[in-house]
Amino acid sequence: MLAREVVEELVQVLGRENVLTEQEDLLTYAYDATAALKHQKPDVVVSPISTEQVAEVVKIAQRHQVPIYPRGSGTNLSGGTVPIQGGIVLSMLNLNKILEFDQDNLTATVQPGVIIQTLNDEAAKHGLIYPPDPGTVTTATMGGSVSECSGGLRGLKYGVTKHYIMGLTIVLANGKVIRWGGKTVKNVTGYDLVALFTGAEGTLGIITEMIVKLIPAPETRKSVLGVFDNLDKAGNAIAAIIRNKIIPATLEIMDNVTIQTVEHFVHAGLPLTAEAVLLCEVDGYKEVVERESVLVERILKEEGAVEVKVAKNDQERDLLWLARRSALPALAQKRPTTVLEDATVPRSKIPEMLKIVRKVADKYNLQIATFGHAGDGNLHPTILTDVRDEDEMKRVHLAVDEIFHGAIALGGTLSGEHGIGVAKMDFLSLEFGEAGVEALKALKEALDPNYMLNPGKIVRRD
Numbered sequence: 001m002l003a004r005e006v007v008e009e010l011v012q013v014l015g016r017e018n019v020l021t022e023q024e025d026l027l028t029y030a031y032d033a034t035a036a037l038k039h040q041k042p043d044v045v046v047s048p049i050s051t052e053q054v055a056e057v058v059k060i061a062q063r064h065q066v067p068i069y070p071r072g073s074g075t076n077l078s079g080g081t082v083p084i085q086g087g088i089v090l091s092m093l094n095l096n097k098i099l100e101f102d103q104d105n106l107t108a109t110v111q112p113g114v115i116i117q118t119l120n121d122e123a124a125k126h127g128l129i130y131p132p133d134p135g136t137v138t139t140a141t142m143g144g145s146v147s148e149c150s151g152g153l154r155g156l157k158y159g160v161t162k163h164y165i166m167g168l169t170i171v172l173a174n175g176k177v178i179r180w181g182g183k184t185v186k187n188v189t190g191y192d193l194v195a196l197f198t199g200a201e202g203t204l205g206i207i208t209e210m211i212v213k214l215i216p217a218p219e220t221r222k223s224v225l226g227v228f229d230n231l232d233k234a235g236n237a238i239a240a241i242i243r244n245k246i247i248p249a250t251l252e253i254m255d256n257v258t259i260q261t262v263e264h265f266v267h268a269g270l271p272l273t274a275e276a277v278l279l280c281e282v283d284g285y286k287e288v289v290e291r292e293s294v295l296v297e298r299i300l301k302e303e304g305a306v307e308v309k310v311a312k313n314d315q316e317r318d319l320l321w322l323a324r325r326s327a328l329p330a331l332a333q334k335r336p337t338t339v340l341e342d343a344t345v346p347r348s349k350i351p352e353m354l355k356i357v358r359k360v361a362d363k364y365n366l367q368i369a370t371f372g373h374a375g376d377g378n379l380h381p382t383i384l385t386d387v388r389d390e391d392e393m394k395r396v397h398l399a400v401d402e403i404f405h406g407a408i409a410l411g412g413t414l415s416g417e418h419g420i421g422v423a424k425m426d427f428l429s430l431e432f433g434e435a436g437v438e439a440l441k442a443l444k445e446a447l448d449p450n451y452m453l454n455p456g457k458i459v460r461r462d
């Protein structure tokens with residue numbers, strides 16, 4: 001329970017309208033998009049409108065030793081925003097301005113509460129794009145996605161969030177404000193704190209402004225759908241496309257369970273009996289797109305696709321991508337709980353990873369749908385379950401454990417894009433060893449010695 005005095009100090013800095021303490025208001029902040037995690041209400045939710053106000057909130061929290069949990073839209077999938085120790089939730093949604101578009105340097109300067117799609121809509125007016133596009137592009141904030149280092153559908157050709165972050169303004173745990181990086185393409189002055197804070201999940205500092213890189217929008221694009229009656233063949237086709245030196249903007253996979261569920265949800269004309277579909281989009285100059293799409297079509301056939309469809313127009317294309325983007329919401333309708341993983345492997349190991357997921361599903365008698373960013377080696381095995389079924393949940397935990405072990409054994413990683421949060425912190429030593437976990441803790445304790453910022457995430461206090 002927070003002392004009345006703390007709330008009064010927060011009200012003095014932010015105004016009463018930006019400080020929530022009513023129980024029904026707090027409930028909204030007790031959870032995020034992560035399934036099967038314990039909910040926890042904060043004691044207070046505050047909504048600052050400037051870097052200075054964020055710094056003041058941090059100073060109040062330090063004085064009274066109250067934990068702070070930064071929050072954007074709460075769509076993360078690793079429990080990153082759940083205030084597990086109560087305290088202050090710092091909602092960044094009111095810091096929502098695009099401050100500048102710089103067409104000479106191809107950058108935008110934005111506040112953390114800006115929604116990714118809003119930035120992209122604005123960029124489009126200038127013939128530019130901000131490529132990172134998680135499935136939640138229309139709801140997730142820039143601050144949240146930088147803090148998770150979100151990936152998304154265009155990672156294969158364009159990379160992920162960290163490749164587009166050039167400068168950050170950060171409020172440190174001691175309330176001091178630092179600015180790192182900027183608009184220069186090159187910058188090797190000091191340690192690379194921009195890289196360190198990107199993907200730090202709000203555990204090292206609070207981002208209040210960011211300079212992002214924009215790139216020219218591709219002239220055109222073409223989508224190709226490959227239908228497979230065999231999951232292995234689909235897996236092999238992914239490597240074959242890349243081996244042929246085509247780097248599609250997007251190369252996604254959906255297995256049979258996903259196809260069936262999505263088709264009933266959006267009616268995109270997906271083949272219900274297919275074992276898997278690959279959805280590939282090439283983009284760029286018209287001539288290149290024509291050449292590459294023909295090549296992709298040929299490779300898919302050579303690799304055993306039973307059918308290959310090329311979207312004839314934007315309407316057909318949009319429907320295919322709607323189907324892919326609907327995978328998780330559609331699957332979420334099948335059972336009460338969807339445990340979505342993002343174990344990631346080198347893309348050449350995709351066929352092996354698909355086999356591991358299948359074996360695990362059989363072994364633990366679970367329904368697991370797999371879809372994901374196959375070209376990045378980033379699969380999303382999604383366990384359809386019910387958190388109220390204790391016996392099944394035990395099997396779910398064992399299955400997740402085995403999927404993580406499988407990915408690491410193939411030279412992969414625990415998380416390609418969803419972060420560690422609370423959900424995966426117990427597995428970190430599997431990937432880094434104890435010495436690696438100690439190094440993470442040393443960083444945390446150097447920047448946040450009292451574990452005030454998003455405590456209980458990524459690393460645990462001894």
Ligand SMILES: Cc1cc2nc3c(=O)[nH]c(=O)nc-3n(C[C@H](O)[C@H](O)[C@H](O)COP(=O)(O)OP(=O)(O)OC[C@H]3O[C@@H](n4cnc5c(N)ncnc54)[C@H](O)[C@@H]3O)c2cc1C
Pocket residue numbers: 032033069070071072073074075076077080081092112133134135136139140141142143144145146147148149150151152153201202203205206207208328329417418454
């Ligand atoms: C249906 C669905 C599809 C998704 N698809 C993808 C996908 O394709 N690719 C992908 O990478 N992710 C995906 N995600 C995960 C999620 O949407 C992204 O991680 C998203 O970028 C998070 O943004 P947010 O605003 O919701 O952040 P939040 O969930 O609010 O916060 C995320 C983390 O950042 C911290 N944080 C928030 N703001 C700040 C700040 N200003 N300073 C410091 N720390 C901060 C929080 O404490 C938390 O740890 C998906 C999620 C769902 C539910």
